[in-house]
Amino acid sequence: MKVLYLALKDFKVTFKDKKALLIMLVMPIILILILGFSLEPMFRQNPRVAKFNVGMISYDRGILAQNLVDIMKGQELSELMDVYEIKEEDIRQLIKDGSITAAVVIPRYFTDKAIKGEDVSIRVYGHPAKQVSGGIVNGIVDSYATGVSCVAVAIDNVIETLMGFGMEHQVLGSKTGQIQDRLVAAVEQAGRVFTESTQQSPRWITGFEYYSVAMVAMFILFGAMFSVFSIIEERQDRTLARLFSTGMGSISLTVGKFIGSYVTCLVQAAILIVFTNWVYGVSWGPSPWAVVIATLAACFAASSFAVFIASVSRTPKSADALQMLTIQGMSLLGGSMLPLYIMPDILKSISRFTINNWAIRSYLSLITGNPLRDISQHLAILLAIGGAFLVLGSWVISAGSDGR
Amino acid sequence: MFLEVKDLKKVYKRQRAVDGIDFSLKEGEIFGLLGPNGAGKSTTISMIAGLIKPTDGDIIVEGRSILKSPKEIKRMMGLVPQEIALYPTLSARENLKFWGRMYGMDSIRLKERIDEVLRILGLTERADHRIDTYSGGMKRRINIGAALLHQPKLLIMDEPTVGIDPQSRKHILDMVLDLNRQGMTILYTSHYMEEVEYLCHRVAIMDRGSIIASGTKEELKAMVGNAHKVVVEADNFRQYMVDTLRVLEGVQQVMVEKQSITILVKDGRKRLADIIKVFNDDGCKVNSVSIKEPDLEGVFLHLTGRALRN
Ligand SMILES: Nc1ncnc2c1ncn2[C@@H]1O[C@H](COP(=O)(O)OP(=O)(O)OP(=O)(O)O)[C@@H](O)[C@H]1O
Ligand SMILES: [Mg+2]
Numbered sequence: 001m002k003v004l005y006l007a008l009k010d011f012k013v014t015f016k017d018k019k020a021l022l023i024m025l026v027m028p029i030i031l032i033l034i035l036g037f038s039l040e041p042m043f044r045q046n047p048r049v050a051k052f053n054v055g056m057i058s059y060d061r062g063i064l065a066q067n068l069v070d071i072m073k074g075q076e077l078s079e080l081m082d083v084y085e086i087k088e089e090d091i092r093q094l095i096k097d098g099s100i101t102a103a104v105v106i107p108r109y110f111t112d113k114a115i116k117g118e119d120v121s122i123r124v125y126g127h128p129a130k131q132v133s134g135g136i137v138n139g140i141v142d143s144y145a146t147g148v149s150c151v152a153v154a155i156d157n158v159i160e161t162l163m164g165f166g167m168e169h170q171v172l173g174s175k176t177g178q179i180q181d182r183l184v185a186a187v188e189q190a191g192r193v194f195t196e197s198t199q200q201s202p203r204w205i206t207g208f209e210y211y212s213v214a215m216v217a218m219f220i221l222f223g224a225m226f227s228v229f230s231i232i233e234e235r236q237d238r239t240l241a242r243l244f245s246t247g248m249g250s251i252s253l254t255v256g257k258f259i260g261s262y263v264t265c266l267v268q269a270a271i272l273i274v275f276t277n278w279v280y281g282v283s284w285g286p287s288p289w290a291v292v293i294a295t296l297a298a299c300f301a302a303s304s305f306a307v308f309i310a311s312v313s314r315t316p317k318s319a320d321a322l323q324m325l326t327i328q329g330m331s332l333l334g335g336s337m338l339p340l341y342i343m344p345d346i347l348k349s350i351s352r353f354t355i356n357n358w359a360i361r362s363y364l365s366l367i368t369g370n371p372l373r374d375i376s377q378h379l380a381i382l383l384a385i386g387g388a389f390l391v392l393g394s395w396v397i398s399a400g401s402d403g404r
Numbered sequence: 405m406f407l408e409v410k411d412l413k414k415v416y417k418r419q420r421a422v423d424g425i426d427f428s429l430k431e432g433e434i435f436g437l438l439g440p441n442g443a444g445k446s447t448t449i450s451m452i453a454g455l456i457k458p459t460d461g462d463i464i465v466e467g468r469s470i471l472k473s474p475k476e477i478k479r480m481m482g483l484v485p486q487e488i489a490l491y492p493t494l495s496a497r498e499n500l501k502f503w504g505r506m507y508g509m510d511s512i513r514l515k516e517r518i519d520e521v522l523r524i525l526g527l528t529e530r531a532d533h534r535i536d537t538y539s540g541g542m543k544r545r546i547n548i549g550a551a552l553l554h555q556p557k558l559l560i561m562d563e564p565t566v567g568i569d570p571q572s573r574k575h576i577l578d579m580v581l582d583l584n585r586q587g588m589t590i591l592y593t594s595h596y597m598e599e600v601e602y603l604c605h606r607v608a609i610m611d612r613g614s615i616i617a618s619g620t621k622e623e624l625k626a627m628v629g630n631a632h633k634v635v636v637e638a639d640n641f642r643q644y645m646v647d648t649l650r651v652l653e654g655v656q657q658v659m660v661e662k663q664s665i666t667i668l669v670k671d672g673r674k675r676l677a678d679i680i681k682v683f684n685d686d687g688c689k690v691n692s693v694s695i696k697e698p699d700l701e702g703v704f705l706h707l708t709g710r711a712l713r714n
Contacts, residue, residue: 013493
């Protein structure tokens with residue numbers, strides 16, 4: 001109980017401290033604005049695949065050919081590629097000089113043949129060195145063709161079955177128009193399904209989203225430290241001695257400081273998340289509960305880390321120095337300043353040892369729509385880091401206390 | 405005995421802060437620990453309050469050693485630290501509430517006690533203001549109040565009146581007497597002999613880690629015999645004159661503090677003429693002379709040749 005009152009007192013003191021609030025809340029909010037704005041282009045120009053050009057030749061005026069052209073030129077894919085109508089004889093030259101990275105050729109009678117279930121294929125040409133963009137075009141065409149042939153085969157089967165029941169060929173002929181309409185509708189449906197699924201898979205993070213996450217991951221470290229470091233202030237203000245004179249032990253003190261820090265951290269993160277959501281319009285993903293759970297884990301790691309740093313700091317000066325060094329270091333390496341994506345591999349591996357890295361990855365994963373179970377490993381790592389620091393910190397503190 | 409301090413020692417690397425002291429407190433008394441800066445008063449008190457471990461010796465409260473059952477004993481003590489130990493950004497009420505909680509008080513009793521203590525301190529009106537807006541004297545009073553909430557059997561006060569205005573000091577001293585009248589045992593340290601003289605039933609005088617004298621005020625004063633304290637204010641006093649004064653009949657101690665020369669002398673009234681003569685012979689201009697009955701300051705001077713305050 002005493003421990004909770006101590007935590008509550010620390011929470012109160014921290015949230016009454018204007019300087020602390022400035023650093024815990026105002027600074028990240030400003031930094032998100034600045035970094036989010038100024039580094040936004042980095043996120044636009046630097047997707048994993050740059051936008052590319054595709055050549056398109058259609059020898060068929062039929063509905064299925066037109067449908068594919070519409071999909072390729074459509075809104076959904078416009079972020080990814082620009083589609084130009086070209087002539088077949090130019091393909092080789094255009095690909096060679098880099099004007100286009102791939103070309104799609106729809107053969108004559110594609111629609112008719114596809115509907116009749118005859119063998120017909122769309123050809124895709126690509127540059128051997130540009131496998132990624134070529135692969136994307138291939139994927140789109142393939143899945144369209146598969147959609148078409150699935151429906152074609154299905155209709156074929158229906159017709160054959162009906163004929164097996166002895167239906168007149170003539171009657172059937174009059175139904176062909178109807179069947180054709182259904183086929184087209186089915187293919188359109190298939191096209192829609194396809195483009196929707198490309199949209200959902202790795203969607204790009206905006207600069208604001210990235211830095212909201214990154215700054216929360218960084219500044220909860222400050223929040224956690226402010227609260228735990230009040231122990232140093234208490235030593236200076238003599239309230240620490242008074243606490244011990246009431247019969248409080250160093251274990252209770254550590255636990256109280258940890259809880260105070262944890263609560264401070266959680267409230268700080270909550271304020272930042274809600275603020276970025278309301279004011280900057282940052283979506284933190286479809287599931288608020290998942291965000292809450294990720295925050296619980298990240299703050300646990302931050303507070304435990306703060307307990308550890310406080311335990312090894314002997315003077316207020318060394319505490320300040322250690323705080324700056326560790327927070328800045330972890331933030332730089334952990335992706336709070338430079339986006340994790342653009343880090344060289346060596347930094348990416350070092351990054352795995354930072355709290356920031358795992359917190360940022362967890363939040364980003366949730367933002368892009370992944371379910372909680374996808375980040376369970378990240379969260380486990382955060383909890384493990386936190387547990388380790390908490391045990392270490394408590395051990396240092398109890399070993400160093402003067403038998404209180 | 406309510407509290408017994410036995411051969412208590414605290415040795416730091418470079419210093420024997422407390423060098424084997426013994427004293428005891430009876431239930432219901434005000435006991436004074438008087439000594440100059442650095443005498444070891446705070447160190448002694450910190451050991452009694454269980455804040456630092458003695459190098460040697462023991463402290464027994466109601467038959468139990470504080471070293472063996474610190475938690476239980478801490479509960480029945482209230483410590484008023486020498487420095488103000490409060491949270492400056494919290495209000496007085498919030499501070500009191502917090503410290504009451506730390507002493508394990510439940511909310512109903514705590515609420516009553518806070519109102520009561522604020523009334524005793526005379527700070528009810530300012531209770532909801534932040535501590536950092538308080539004057540030094542008001543902070544001191546809250547600093548004391550925080551140790552009173554749980555109605556400790558033993559109140560330990562470490563120079564609770566340092567650096568405050570006479571009015572606040574008077575308030576505090578009378579409060580201490582009141583608390584004592586209600587049955588609280590009090591250990592009071594100070595380097596103001598007037599305070600100790602005003603408050604305490606028994607006194608231990610501490611210097612450089614040791615207790616150099618202890619007893620009731622009367623017993624202590626008897627140590628100086630029928631000596632008086634003669635204080636001469638003079639211009640142009642020269643150091644060699646100390647030796648001249650020392651060899652005068654009946655002079656026990658001479659102490660110089662700027663223009664004020666304090667002479668501890670037997671039968672002060674009779675010797676006054678001799679003393680003034682020394683000053684006149686050496687061309688010193690005497691501005692004022694006073695003769696005082698022996699006090700604790702005089703006792704300290706008698707024992708150490710130094711002033712209590714420095
Ligand atoms: N933690 C410490 N480490 C080393 N020396 C110490 C420590 N605490 C106190 N001392 C020394 O022990 C001596 C006694 O100090 P203490 O604070 O007990 O004196 P005091 O009687 O309370 O003086 P004051 O009237 O100035 O408060 C001093 O010389 C001081 O320098
Ligand atoms: Mg002291």
